[in-house]
Amino acid sequence: MPKVTEEYRVSKRAEITSAAMRAFRRKGFHATSMADIITESGLSAGAIYGHFGGKNDIVLEVASRVIDARIGKVEELSSARPLPAPAELLRLLASGLAHDLGRPAMLVQLWGEAVTEPALRALWGLLVGRLRAAYCSYLSLWHQSEHGATVADADRLAAEQVVLFLSCAQGYILQSALVTEFDGEAFLRSMELHLPR
Amino acid sequence: MPKVTEEYRVSKRAEITSAAMRAFRRKGFHATSMADIITESGLSAGAIYGHFGGKNDIVLEVASRVIDARIGKVEELSSARPLPAPAELLRLLASGLAHDLGRPAMLVQLWGEAVTEPALRALWGLLVGRLRAAYCSYLSLWHQSEHGATVADADRLAAEQVVLFLSCAQGYILQSALVTEFDGEAFLRSMELHLPR
DNA sequence: GTCTATACCAGGATAGAC
DNA sequence: GTCTATCCTGGTATAGAC
Structure with missing residues (x-):
């Protein structure tokens, strides 16, 4: 060729x-x-x-792009110094997402679609796995640099907490897509106050 | 008639x-x-x-039923003594949901639908508003009974934290619908360890 | 590779008899 | 109120010319 x-x-x-x-x-x-x-x-x-x-194929490509951008962002921020705090990372992810998509309604619809489309579901699983891994190593670094944790302790904490942070990101996406008077700032402030640090 | x-x-x-x-x-x-x-x-x-x-009408009715059951559960547990801990409440909600729906895939699809169906979106907003209110008064009670907080302090804390708990519930639903090897127990344990108490 | 036109199908909703 | 049969729309995908 x-x-x-x-x-x-x-x-x-x-x-x-x-x-x-x-x-x-x-x-x-x-x-x-x-x-x-x-x-x-x-x-x-x-x-x-x-x-x-077909349309499905296009959707797969779009989904890849959007989630890839988020993974890239987490990886990029993991090597920033000073390391941003966990809630700050969420804030930066949110603003990147808003920049790419406006209201992230599309992502919510993508989730709904993935429930029944095996290909999309598989892709989503793969991408979220990578996002989780990136988030996990970020969290481990954070615990090491901020609290002087040993690598082993930091890794364990990160593994426990990553699911909590992912849930918050997902909750943010869902609520900003569906709640008309959604107050993103209030949401992020609440994360700052009450998520583990 | x-x-x-x-x-x-x-x-x-x-x-x-x-x-x-x-x-x-x-x-x-x-x-x-x-x-x-x-x-x-x-x-x-x-x-x-x-x-x-039409189909849409039926969907509205189904959505009401499912979310109503959750609201009822939170209200019911709010008057249980001893008051269940926040993470325990999540566990009970999750098991009720599993009982009603199996994998809560349907809810995720409902979210996706609500993005474009104004009636469904309005209903969802209403119901989640009620769920949030119920959760909020539960949290306030919890802070009063468990930490002896004043009513004012407990209310303020509850208002700040409720969005975090809702996000976790939503993250649980999303992940249990989409992640094939989702480990619900691990998720809930992580909530127990790292959510505010 | 790209265009226009069109075949084809799924699925929601209705008409009219009982 | 309920049934059967059918209509009609919207939307994906393809055929065939250029």
């Missing part, structure tokens, strides 16, 4: 994915039809089906 | 709602079609549309 063709293919997929994200962001996930994606991309049905197997 | 007719109407609605819940529990929410509900109920399309405006 000639290299130009491969590059072209990749960039075309990215272009379509971006268009889909814009559409999803505007109308939500279920309400967006292939016709919407076609319009938004400026391409045609045929062109899109030449690059993706 | 004659009383028998009204009673009949109510019991018929309940019968249909139960059938719908069984179907949802088995196949998930989106994958369940009206045809499935019709089969499961042993009734006909006409009969069902005589009692509900």
Whole structure:
């Protein structure tokens, strides 16, 4: 295969994915039809089906992008000095998410979809596993640097606490998607006060 | 209107709602079609549309039932003595939910749906508001009885913390619906260790 | 690779008899 | 109130020309 063709293919997929994200962001996930994606991309049905197997395929790509960005952020912040505090990390994740998606309604719809779509569910499991691992090593570093814990103690604490932090991130996403008068700042302040430090 | 007719109407609605819940529990929410509900109920399309405006209507009823049961549980446990600890309350809610729904996949799909269905979203907002209020007064009682806090202090603490507890409940639901090898016990133990007490 | 046009299907809802 | 049969819409995916 000639290299130009491969590059072209990749960039075309990215272009379509971006268009889909814009559409999803505007109308939500279920309400967006292939016709919407076609319009938004400026391409045609045929062109899109030449690059993706179908709507499901596109969704997988979009999900990867969004969650990958979060994993990248946690990893990046893990090597920042001074290390941000746990609640501060949540705040930074939230603002990155808001920047990418506006209201993260799309993610909530993605969860709903993953319940019945095996491929999406598998992908989600994989990505959240990686996110958890990244969060876990961040937490371990935090306990070492902030409280001078031994590596073993820090790892154990991190493993226990990571599920709590993930839940808070998920709760934040859910509530900001569904509660009309959601007060993100109040939520994050509450995390600062009452999450383990 | 004659009383028998009204009673009949109510019991018929309940019968249909139960059938719908069984179907949802088995196949998930989106994958369940009206045809499935019709089969499961042993009734006909006409009969069902005589009692509900459509699928959406049925969903609203189901959602009410499920969340109402949770609210009732929190209120009931608030007057139990000795008052269960916060993490214990979560454990009891989780087991009640498992009893009603098995894997609470249906709830996650409901969230996804609520993003785009205004009626469902409004209902969800209302119900979660009530759940939050119930949880809040429970937490206040807890701080008073366990730590001898003044009413004012207990109320303030409760208001700050309630969002954290709700997030944990939501995280539990999400993860138990989507993570194949989800370990509910480990999750709850982690809550016991690291949530405020 | 991409376009237009269209086949095809699932599923929610209704009509009309009883 | 309930049944059967059927309509109709919205939406995915494909066929075939360029």
